[in-house]
Amino acid sequence: IDPPYKDPTVPVEDRLSILSIEFEVKIELYVQFYGISTSKWSVLNGGESAPSPDTTVSEWADMIDGFQRSALSTRLGIPIIYGTDAVHGLNNVYGATVFPHNVGLGAARDENLMVRIGKASALEIRATGIPYTFAPCIAVCRDPRWGRCYESYGEDTELVRKMSKIILGLQGVPPHNHTYGYPFVGTGESRNVMACAKHYAGDGGTEGGVNEYNTVASYPEFFKIHMKPYLDALAMGVSTVMASYSSWNGVKMHANKFLLTRVLKQQLGFQGFIITDWEGIDRMTSPPGSDYKNSVKTAINAGIDMVMIPNNYQRFIKDLSELVLCGEVPMDRIDDAVRRILRVKFISGIFDQPMADRSLLGMVGHEKHRELAREAVRKSLVLLRNQKIHNKRKMLPLNRKAPKILVAGTHANNIGYQCGGWTITWAGKSGNTTIGTTILEGIKSKVSKRTQVVFEEKPDQQFINNNSDFSYAIVVVGEPPYVESSGDNKELTLPADGVETIQNVCEKLKCLVIVVSGRPVVIEPYVEMMDALVAAWLPGSEAGKGIADVIFGDYDFHGKLPRTWFRRVDQLPMNWGDLNYDPLYPFGYGLKMNLS
Numbered sequence: 001i002d003p004p005y006k007d008p009t010v011p012v013e014d015r016l017s018i019l020s021i022e023f024e025v026k027i028e029l030y031v032q033f034y035g036i037s038t039s040k041w042s043v044l045n046g047g048e049s050a051p052s053p054d055t056t057v058s059e060w061a062d063m064i065d066g067f068q069r070s071a072l073s074t075r076l077g078i079p080i081i082y083g084t085d086a087v088h089g090l091n092n093v094y095g096a097t098v099f100p101h102n103v104g105l106g107a108a109r110d111e112n113l114m115v116r117i118g119k120a121s122a123l124e125i126r127a128t129g130i131p132y133t134f135a136p137c138i139a140v141c142r143d144p145r146w147g148r149c150y151e152s153y154g155e156d157t158e159l160v161r162k163m164s165k166i167i168l169g170l171q172g173v174p175p176h177n178h179t180y181g182y183p184f185v186g187t188g189e190s191r192n193v194m195a196c197a198k199h200y201a202g203d204g205g206t207e208g209g210v211n212e213y214n215t216v217a218s219y220p221e222f223f224k225i226h227m228k229p230y231l232d233a234l235a236m237g238v239s240t241v242m243a244s245y246s247s248w249n250g251v252k253m254h255a256n257k258f259l260l261t262r263v264l265k266q267q268l269g270f271q272g273f274i275i276t277d278w279e280g281i282d283r284m285t286s287p288p289g290s291d292y293k294n295s296v297k298t299a300i301n302a303g304i305d306m307v308m309i310p311n312n313y314q315r316f317i318k319d320l321s322e323l324v325l326c327g328e329v330p331m332d333r334i335d336d337a338v339r340r341i342l343r344v345k346f347i348s349g350i351f352d353q354p355m356a357d358r359s360l361l362g363m364v365g366h367e368k369h370r371e372l373a374r375e376a377v378r379k380s381l382v383l384l385r386n387q388k389i390h391n392k393r394k395m396l397p398l399n400r401k402a403p404k405i406l407v408a409g410t411h412a413n414n415i416g417y418q419c420g421g422w423t424i425t426w427a428g429k430s431g432n433t434t435i436g437t438t439i440l441e442g443i444k445s446k447v448s449k450r451t452q453v454v455f456e457e458k459p460d461q462q463f464i465n466n467n468s469d470f471s472y473a474i475v476v477v478g479e480p481p482y483v484e485s486s487g488d489n490k491e492l493t494l495p496a497d498g499v500e501t502i503q504n505v506c507e508k509l510k511c512l513v514i515v516v517s518g519r520p521v522v523i524e525p526y527v528e529m530m531d532a533l534v535a536a537w538l539p540g541s542e543a544g545k546g547i548a549d550v551i552f553g554d555y556d557f558h559g560k561l562p563r564t565w566f567r568r569v570d571q572l573p574m575n576w577g578d579l580n581y582d583p584l585y586p587f588g589y590g591l592k593m594n595l596s
Ligand SMILES: OC[C@@H]1[C@@H](O)[C@H](O)[C@@H](O)c2nc(-c3ccccc3)cn21
Pocket: 045, 046, 047, 085, 134, 198, 277, 278, 484
């Protein structure tokens, strides 16, 4: 007969108490690490440690079910929770729907769309057997020089709070009388996943936008700008919160007992679990890991419940065991962490349905999800400039019956570029990295059969002079993919080949420039030569269809800037509401074509 804690009809808190007593040796903490698993631990893949890019969904499910079977075969049979960064769809898995990155969703400002994206993402995540995603990032990016600015919904806290509704799609909608701060995951047929509000807190406020650095602010300012989105996450029943690598006023977040325990757990009443970032304990010191045992003590006593350890988990267990045995980490701190993790595991349904639901395999990359992503692309585009041509009609919407058009630019025919970082691989890559529609393909499918579409990635002046019969040109340029610290950038200039293409094309032809980037970039010097300018952010796998829908006039523009578009980087940081606010285009700016 199964022990009572395995009986789904027993209330969660009772299952919790029964199982907690069952623990033979309580000092074995839940160690979140990659690779091997046992009953009390869990498993994850970081951005770069997923199986090979061409792993099929069913091979993912086989792998994770394999981990789970080993966990269930132990004495207590406590299932693991496998975590992954599905931050804009199931972005690790080839063929999954890749939604626009958060900066574009912030431009769309559509809360209902966020819930639908969360639901669709949860179905695709669940198809692999994964019950847990390290999303959403609810950072409030205050400086676009930060390499993770595209993971933030915008510079404005209230906008980020609204977009955090994706949690309701990922985890399901809790009942109206749900206890504030108590984890919620729907376990019905909707197939939800555990979410993770990250990175707590102030990750988007570091000085100079330097990743993992230091956010300087008074507590009222820090709370108002960076912590308020966590109030919404707790209200929606977010199951987990990830601590930030960064510091507040010089104190590492992973060591901050006031913010982790006093505020988040005690004042706000968060009853899920707090997880470190990857090697977050190691990075509490410089060089990383240089005072490891003391960092373990500080982090666990500060309120960390689960620890993400990709490699040397044996050292962690040894150090923590010694710290508990000699009383430097109290047993009731361990009990609290274990209860929180088990609570979330019970609530997630993983005890009752530990194995992958193979009936969901067809959900990955489903046409309905791609249509949803196409809608998200449409709504994320921001029209920044739309000039009259020869004092007649405006550049946009484009004439889909034009006899001959030029499509140019490094980002016109490149799935990897339009998806950005966190796509198949951690940093993302150039080329045909997954299934989707490039911007060139979208244009070709939208124009008339008689229209000749010429694609030239980097046309020189000779090419333009030899082809003066183009009706107009569409130039698609932007940033190459980047992730975390590799995206930190003080100049924020377009790559030289992008600037050259704009100049070569737009000086001679009527041109629409589409910028594919994770953030505003330097464009003021070139704007005057553009007849139209669209910010497309990092639109994902369905960029081609969504962009063509709008620039040819089937839909009007909807997006508004989720962040200030600066003139020069020496103005940064510069956010809506600052004194000396002198942007090229202000927060909230966005034109329409006013289609009749
Ligand atoms: O992928 C797991 C987590 C992710 O959820 C966090 O948002 C992110 O800060 C993060 N950085 C690394 C990571 C950074 C450098 C080297 C190796 C891994 C791993 N992770």
